[in-house]
Each structure stands twice: as structure tokens, then as C-alpha cells.
Amino acid sequence: MTAGLDPVKVMKQEVGRAAANRVKSGSIVGLGTGSTTAFAIQFLGDRLKSGELTDIRGVPTSFQASVLAKQYGIPLTTLDEISKIDIAIDGADEVDPQKNLIKGGGAAHTREKIVDSLADEFIVVVDSSKLVDRLGSTFPLPVEVLPMAVAPVTNALEKLGGKPELRMGVKKDGPVITDQGNMILDVEFGAIDNPAELEKILNNIPGILENGLFVGVATLVLIGEIKNDQSSVREM
Structure with missing residues (x-):
């Protein structure tokens, strides 16, 4: 890892990139809220700009996601205009071994639950500090x-x-x-x-x-970890 780079930031970027790389051209994408998801939105914008990804539209879960999507050139749509969401990317405050979540640290969990629940595939991006044996252990x-x-x-x-x-x-x-x-x-x-x-x-x-319990909604959890100053991403 390059000296001077914040390992936590690099790890969040890696998880965000891993999630963004799973989006296919022509997809409707739920855009979640939070610091790790922000990197995923940035990398989606990069893939669009380079031409590697085409014809995607985002459904933002918050004002923050909407602003970021516009900043990175991701066209937006609304739930009124679409019949399905192909993939959603979002963070979580806690994840249990059954992939159930607590969300809402950013106060956007109502919109997030609507969008994430509609998605055919819901990818959760977290670092290993968010993993718990039982929900409610560390986070209200x-x-x-x-x-x-x-x-x-x-x-x-x-x-x-x-x-x-x-x-x-x-x-x-x-x-x-x-x-x-x-x-x-x-x-x-x-x-x-x-x-x-x-x-x-x-x-x-x-x-x-609405409350921040997301039960049976997540399909894939991507976990960022730092070991010996090296960041890695694993699937739960």
C-alpha cells in the first residue's frame, strides 16, 4: 500500500469497486447511502465515462446519493418510471450471520428499504467491524x-x-x-x-x-478487511 494513504479509506474504495464491478450494462441500479456506497457510485461513474458500462439508470435512496450520482454522471430515474430494479448497492451498520441488517445510521433507511427490497440482487458493502453475532449488539x-x-x-x-x-x-x-x-x-x-x-x-x-431492520433482503455481503496494512474484500 502506498505510504500516506489511509488504509480504511483504501479498503472502503476496494469494497465499493468490487460492488460497482458487478453492475451490468442496461441495469436499473439502486444507489444506497453512506461512505462506502459513495465510492461504489463514484466507480459506477468511472465505468460509464470509460464506456465499459452503458445505459444504466440509478434510483437514489437519499439526497446524498442523488447529489453524488449527478456529480459522477449517472442518469437518474424514479420508482414511478420503472417496473423493476436489477441491482442495489448499499451499506449497513450491522450484519448478522444470516445476512440480516441494521441500517439507518444515516437516517435514510426508509427509502433504502423500499429500493433495496425491490432489487433482484441487493449487495451490501461493509467493513469487518460491522459484523455481529446478533443484531442490536453494537448499534441502536x-x-x-x-x-x-x-x-x-x-x-x-x-x-x-x-x-x-x-x-x-x-x-x-x-x-x-x-x-x-x-x-x-x-x-x-x-x-x-x-x-x-x-x-x-x-x-x-x-x-x-419504518425501522432499520432489514430481514431477508440482502443477497450478497461484500466485506472489506485490513490485514498488515493490506486491504482485501471477501464475500460472506
């Missing part, structure tokens, strides 16, 4: 909530044994507001025994728009 579960329902939803989550905390902005006064105009409760449940069941229970609470 993000829950997107309608602003008027924050108090009743907080009470309902506490009754389920969760410890909800309203996510506050960084370098901004007040709470984080999602692209849909809602708020995020980060809920600590500890290790989650049955993610599929909890996902359903949470989404049945009035006022919750």
Missing part, C-alpha cells in the same frame, strides 16, 4: 417516526423493553429531520433474538413509518 435500532407521534411511539417502544432516544443534529440545533420530514428515534434493545418478529411489531405501531 433507528426508527423513523412522524413528528406528531414521537411521544406515544416513545412510550410504546419503552413498553417493548427498548430505550429510545431522539436523534439530535450535529452542528445543528434540534433533531435530525429525514428526507421525508420525519424524526428518528434510536432505540437500544440489546441483542435482538428475533429480528423478523420485531420488525413486524415495530411497523404495526401507529406513527412509525
